[in-house]
Amino acid sequence: MKIEQQSEHKVPKRKQYPTITPKRAAEAFYELLTLRRMFLEDERYAKLTEYLDILTDDNADTRIKTFDAKTHAQEVKAGSLALFGKVIFIVSNQLLEKARKGCKLANFTLAHEFAHVELGHHEDQKIVKNFQLFSTEQGQANIPPTDEELEANFGATFFQCGVALLDPDADPISLANRAYTDVGYVKKSLRICQSEVFRKELEILTAPKPRAVL
Numbered sequence: 001m002k003i004e005q006q007s008e009h010k011v012p013k014r015k016q017y018p019t020i021t022p023k024r025a026a027e028a029f030y031e032l033l034t035l036r037r038m039f040l041e042d043e044r045y046a047k048l049t050e051y052l053d054i055l056t057d058d059n060a061d062t063r064i065k066t067f068d069a070k071t072h073a074q075e076v077k078a079g080s081l082a083l084f085g086k087v088i089f090i091v092s093n094q095l096l097e098k099a100r101k102g103c104k105l106a107n108f109t110l111a112h113e114f115a116h117v118e119l120g121h122h123e124d125q126k127i128v129k130n131f132q133l134f135s136t137e138q139g140q141a142n143i144p145p146t147d148e149e150l151e152a153n154f155g156a157t158f159f160q161c162g163v164a165l166l167d168p169d170a171d172p173i174s175l176a177n178r179a180y181t182d183v184g185y186v187k188k189s190l191r192i193c194q195s196e197v198f199r200k201e202l203e204i205l206t207a208p209k210p211r212a213v214l
Contacts, residue, residue, distance in 0.1 A: 018150040025192050026201035028119055028151060032159040035118060042163045045178045048110035049100045052089065062087045069094050076105075080113040087117050099180075107180035108156055115155030121148050157181050157189040165193040 020028075039051055055062045069075035069092035079090040091110065099106035157165070160179040164170050165186075172190055176183035192198055 018147040020147065020151055020154060020192075022192070022195065022197040023201045024151065025154060026198055026205060028115075028155050029158045029165075029193065029198075030202060030205045032115065032118060032155055033162055036159050036162050040162075045160070045180070047099060047102060047180050048107045048114060048160070049096065051114070052110065061085055062089075064089045064091060064096070066091055066093045066096060068092065076109070078109045078113050080116050082117050089113055102180055104176060104180050104182060107160070108182040108185070111156035111160050111181065112152045115152040115159060116148075118159075119151060119155050121152065153185055154189055154192070157185045161186060161189065165189050168194055 039054065040046060052064060056064055065088050067074075067090070075092050075094045077092070078095060081088045081090065089110070091113075095106050095109065099110055157179075160181040161175055164175055164179075170190060172183055172186040175190075176186045179186070
């Protein structure tokens with residue numbers, strides 16, 4: 001019997017596609033929008049490297065660890081590790097340089113790892129999270145294997161694009177270019193953020209809280 005070995009870059013087999021509920025999407029959007037507003041005004045955009053430079057400047061608890069990729073597969077991967085209040089972003093020098101030059105996929109990759117950390121995905125498992133591409137018939141594709149990975153993909157565009165995702169007249173290509181992010185996930189995020197059920201969940205999160213009078 002001949003046993004064929006599956007390449008690590010083939011599309012992973014799974015029984016069920018990952019999902020994100022409107023409620024969880026609204027929670028992630030609200031959390032990342034609040035964080036984004038600590039860096040920028042709503043109408044401004046920046047490369048992810050600019051955020052990371054601020055986070056890692058004189059900060060012993062957050063740093064970037066780089067390496068020289070030997071293959072293309074290594075070059076397009078990035079990872080993050082969060083443990084005991086310290087965060088390390090692991091990225092190839094090649095990917096980091098592309099992100100600094102404005103490459104949308106490179107910035108989206110870094111934003112994906114950033115979202116993992118900010119959405120608390122490391123808190124239970126305490127392991128390295130990796131962004132990676134898989135080979136498909138249509139070419140290289142980012143196919144999230146778990147709900148957590150899908151959430152990080154949406155979290156990336158939520159953080160990069162901000163309130164522009166709530167604009168019904170937003171052009172996805174123009175927005176992706178301004179925000180240095182993946183146009184495919186901008187389109188998906190626009191569909192989610194403009195859905196009625198998402199808006200209702202977001203209204204609940206942003207509604208003024210009643211103040212108790214003693």
